[in-house]
Amino acid sequence: MNAKPNVIIVYMDDLGYGDLSSYGANTIQTPNFDKIVNGGVKFTNGYATSATCSPSRYALLTGRYPWRNENAKILPGTAPMLIDTNQITLPKVLKKAGYYTGIIGKWHLGLADGNIDWNQQISPGPNEVGFDYSYIMAATQDRVPTVYIKNGTVENLEQDDPIMVNYDENFEGEPTGLDNPELVEMKWHHGHNNSIVNGIPRIGYMKGGEKAKWDDKDMAYTFLEEVKSFIGRNKEKPFFLYYAMQQPHVPRTPAPEFVGKSGMGPRGDVILEADWCVGELLKTLKEQELLENTLIVFTSDNGPVLNDGYYDDAVEKLGDHDPAGGLRGGKYSLYEAGTRVPFATYWKGRIEPTTNNAIVSQVDLLSSISHLVGINLQSEDSQNLKNVLLGESSQGRESVILEATGRTALRSGDYILIPPYKGAAVSQHVNIELGNSMDYQLYNIKSDPGQSENLVESQPEKLEEMIAQFKEIRGEINSEAEPLELK
Incomplete structure (x- = not known):
């Protein structure tokens, strides 16, 4: 051993x-x-x-x-x-x-x-x-x-069947999920309508490399x-x-x-x-x-x-x-x-x-x-x-910064702080709440794991404490930052 x-x-x-x-x-x-x-x-x-x-x-x-x-x-x-x-x-x-x-x-x-x-x-x-x-x-x-x-x-x-890849434009004559739905075995919902491989339309365009696929x-x-x-x-x-x-x-x-x-x-x-x-x-x-x-x-x-x-x-x-x-x-x-x-x-x-x-x-x-x-x-x-x-201690982190498509939040102790961010509240593509709001959000994650009660108004001192801690680690809050595009 x-x-x-x-x-x-x-x-x-x-x-x-x-x-x-x-x-x-x-x-x-x-x-x-x-x-x-x-x-x-x-x-x-x-x-x-x-x-x-x-x-x-x-x-x-x-x-x-x-x-x-x-x-x-x-x-x-x-x-x-x-x-x-x-x-x-x-x-x-x-x-x-x-x-x-x-x-x-x-x-x-x-x-x-x-x-x-x-x-x-x-x-x-x-x-x-x-x-x-x-x-x-x-x-x-x-x-x-x-x-x-x-x-x-x-x-x-195979050397005589080279691979070509492009994420901006298709290769001439190559079928896509968008233009050739009759070739698709798995129907695309959003964003996945480019080159078709094994009946599945993908993100991006590819030609060649048949034996390597x-x-x-x-x-x-x-x-x-x-x-x-x-x-x-x-x-x-x-x-x-x-x-x-x-x-x-x-x-x-x-x-x-x-x-x-x-x-x-x-x-x-x-x-x-x-x-x-x-x-x-x-x-x-x-x-x-x-x-x-x-x-x-x-x-x-x-x-x-x-x-x-x-x-x-x-x-x-x-x-x-x-x-x-x-x-x-x-x-x-x-x-x-x-x-x-x-x-x-x-x-x-x-x-x-x-x-x-x-x-x-x-x-x-x-x-x-x-x-x-x-x-x-x-x-x-x-x-x-x-x-x-190794299971020898239960003393973990005091805090951690969490990120999603370019936006960040703070978990500290039992609390979560989500700063204000512009953008859709719910993704139209995947039907998931993204956490965007033009107001601060503060949750006690221990008593409220589902994050149903925003504590901003009821715990103003905790809010200020969390904002200060977030800024110390992350810097100034840019609530005008656009979330990165979902694909």
Whole structure:
């Protein structure tokens, strides 16, 4: 057994606080997720830094609040690298501590300088910011290019069928979801009407690379087999694996074995598919005799969304299920459901099962894991909560800044402050309350988790205290700032 524990981060995509049976769901059962949540430290106040994907992933790997980087927003598939190759990152720190590091799954943090030739070695990418091994999709499952990239090279690409990608204009003669609805198998609702791959219209335009294109329904299996192989190859030395799963992000394309299994449509089906994948991960660790020397961190990049671009029965078949778990808002929102997510740590034989109400943030993983492996890293934003993550303390953060499409809020103690922001109160696309109001909002999140009672008038002293604290961390409040466009 290695002296240092292996570290695996299982990162879900758009999984809500109420999407697991271990977090209160009744209409869906997630036994393998529950093994981690109920077998380790279950956090009830665990946060992603942001209510959207790229910013949260940036914070997870760099230990830096994404609002400090003006480019940390939802990225197109042709975006330049968001992480500077000179930045400290979690995989870099773990490499320094003797770990072999890998990412498998969704990247969505940009590649190269943005002028990407997909037919050559793509650099910089994950391998240039600390990962020894990378097997990724460049952006998201609903964005082109729809190919797997292994250590900077598109897998299965044929030289006589080069890939071309453009997010501004289509390639002549190529069908789109907008112009060729007869070719679409999954109907688009908003924003997803460009190039069609496997009957699914995507965001962005792509031509070529036919043999390299992924099969959506096999994606979960493809990434899982990579995970199993990575563990098998590296079992003799400490390893760090960032397993960035694509579920339940759109397009939801469960493998045939999971179609209809949840009774809640594809969204429920892919949650069950992901739960099975995590079960296979645990089984692999047990077979390799690594389970008792592996710290697993399980969480999600942001809160839930139902209709996020396709008609897929997520709304119609929801039934009594509440993906937000009683919280207000969802993905894209400054309300709690945007950033408060399932968050658990599991280490068989080391961490005792417990529920912890401490405030923890994914931005803290850099410092906390660094200290776990013997590197005393100091960071402006990332706090060392190693003892909290190991279940040895309930003293978490005093406060955390939360972000959604360029707007920020403050969680401090039991209170949430949302400054005034212009913009729609509810997104017309996804039907989620965004948290925008031209008035301050103040909530006691402990007594009022659903954020139904604005305390601005009844607790003016608390309001002033929270405003002062917010300004000290974040700077002046710009209530005229336009929220970034949702896509």
